[in-house]
Amino acid sequence: MSGMSTSTQIIEPTDALLVVDPQNDFLPGGTLAVPEGNRIFEPVNSLMPKFGYVVASRDWHPRNHAFFQANGGPWPWHCLAGTPGAEFSSLLRAEQIDEIVDKGTDPQTDGYSAFAGTDLAQRLRARGIRRVFIAGIATDYCVKSTTIDAVEAGFQAIVLTDAIAAINATPGDEQRAFDAMREHGVQFVESRALMPNAEAS
Numbered sequence: 001m002s003g004m005s006t007s008t009q010i011i012e013p014t015d016a017l018l019v020v021d022p023q024n025d026f027l028p029g030g031t032l033a034v035p036e037g038n039r040i041f042e043p044v045n046s047l048m049p050k051f052g053y054v055v056a057s058r059d060w061h062p063r064n065h066a067f068f069q070a071n072g073g074p075w076p077w078h079c080l081a082g083t084p085g086a087e088f089s090s091l092l093r094a095e096q097i098d099e100i101v102d103k104g105t106d107p108q109t110d111g112y113s114a115f116a117g118t119d120l121a122q123r124l125r126a127r128g129i130r131r132v133f134i135a136g137i138a139t140d141y142c143v144k145s146t147t148i149d150a151v152e153a154g155f156q157a158i159v160l161t162d163a164i165a166a167i168n169a170t171p172g173d174e175q176r177a178f179d180a181m182r183e184h185g186v187q188f189v190e191s192r193a194l195m196p197n198a199e200a201s
């Protein structure tokens with residue numbers, strides 16, 4: 001895969017880990033379940049302690065969100081703000097998260113990107129973050145949008161290929177998402193290639 005790095009990368013203090021939407025409704029048993037969704041947790045849980053700054057996003061919709069089928073949109077109910085389906089999975093070591101960013105709160109816009117309508121870019125800049133490593137769900141929606149927006153906001157974006165999962169509603173969606181991200185200069189790496197900085201604790 002072009003853009004896929006297999007050589008070791010050292011995790012720097014200017015790196016952030018961003019875990020996109022590790023929420024019950026996107027996992028097996030949820031209302032918008034991604035079949036392979038649980039694959040993200042082993043790599044995510046082992047990576048979180050290696051980063052100095054870990055952010056997790058939550059899809060956090062009001063009932064009147066235009067993208068629900070009940071309101072004329074494409075999606076079944078999912079991640080209604082404050083409901084059990086919107087909570088982080090119990091498989092996630094949530095105590096390792098430094099900050100949470102809620103998105104999808106505007107009823108009129110899709111809210112796929114963790115940068116859309118949030119202060120995430122400012123928070124990252126305030127910390128001196130330059131590279132954002134991205135894991136989570138779903139590859140073909142929120143991971144894709146978040147990753148491309150990270151690049152547009154001036155960050156280097158690197159997707160963790162073993163820590164994402166796709167909806168693939170239409171066959172090929174996952175591949176098209178990879179192609180779109182690559183065209184925007186996104187890089188790809190397997191989480192086992194990431195090494196903690198010896199000086200970080």
Ligand code: VGL
Nearest residue numbers: 021059137138141142143
């Ligand atoms: C997502 C569809 C609708 C995602 C969120 O997290 O990828 N997909 N809302």
Ligand code: ZN
Nearest residue numbers: 059078079104
């Ligand atoms: Zn949503």
